[in-house]
Amino acid sequence: MSSANVSPEIDRLISLLSKLPGLGPRSARRAALAMLKKPDVLMVPLTHAMGEAADKISTCHVCGNVDSSNPCHICQAPGRDRTRICVVQDVSDLWAMERAGAFRGTYHVLGGTLSALDGVRPEDLNIAALIDRAKSGEIAEIILAMNATVDGQTTAHYITDHLEGADVSVSRLAHGVPVGGELDFLDDGTIAAAMKSRRPF
Numbered sequence: 001m002s003s004a005n006v007s008p009e010i011d012r013l014i015s016l017l018s019k020l021p022g023l024g025p026r027s028a029r030r031a032a033l034a035m036l037k038k039p040d041v042l043m044v045p046l047t048h049a050m051g052e053a054a055d056k057i058s059t060c061h062v063c064g065n066v067d068s069s070n071p072c073h074i075c076q077a078p079g080r081d082r083t084r085i086c087v088v089q090d091v092s093d094l095w096a097m098e099r100a101g102a103f104r105g106t107y108h109v110l111g112g113t114l115s116a117l118d119g120v121r122p123e124d125l126n127i128a129a130l131i132d133r134a135k136s137g138e139i140a141e142i143i144l145a146m147n148a149t150v151d152g153q154t155t156a157h158y159i160t161d162h163l164e165g166a167d168v169s170v171s172r173l174a175h176g177v178p179v180g181g182e183l184d185f186l187d188d189g190t191i192a193a194a195m196k197s198r199r200p201f
Helices: 008-017 025-037 039-056 091-100 127-134 150-162 188-196
Strands: 081-088 105-109 141-144 169-172
Touching: 008 025, 025 039, 081 091, 081 127, 091 105, 091 188, 105 127, 127 150, 141 150, 150 169
Parallel strands: 081 105, 081 141, 141 169
Antiparallel strands: none
């Protein structure tokens, strides 16, 4: 179905949906049609939820998580081990770690990985704030939970090099994370095993 056969409003809806990760044009058309068929059940509540999220959700100035409070609920939560920081690439990785329930410290979201191919430099990521946190004197361990990709490991090495002089131990996830794997696609048990088996970097 070409865009000439639908109204501009539907065409715009499909176009916007197709920009979401995992949704190509065909999946976007199916999603749009499902919403249009059940506006009271899907479209109207989704519209309200997106509007509310846009108004209330912000990025935590401490760790980079997204939440309705700033600092986020994890940074504010009593009982978290504030001497340990788990460094992840994206918020989806933080959510994966929390789903697994394997870590009770705090987090630091980098916002991606270093990539010469894509032109992502250290200053494009949330690395400087991590180094500042590590050198605050309150942190005992930095756990690098990077994806087991070339860019992920390059980023981990860069961070390790820049943590020299900080009085912290640096470890990384071990068993259970396959080379080329991404945290968000791993099951909870695998993530838990990787966290328990972490080792010095």
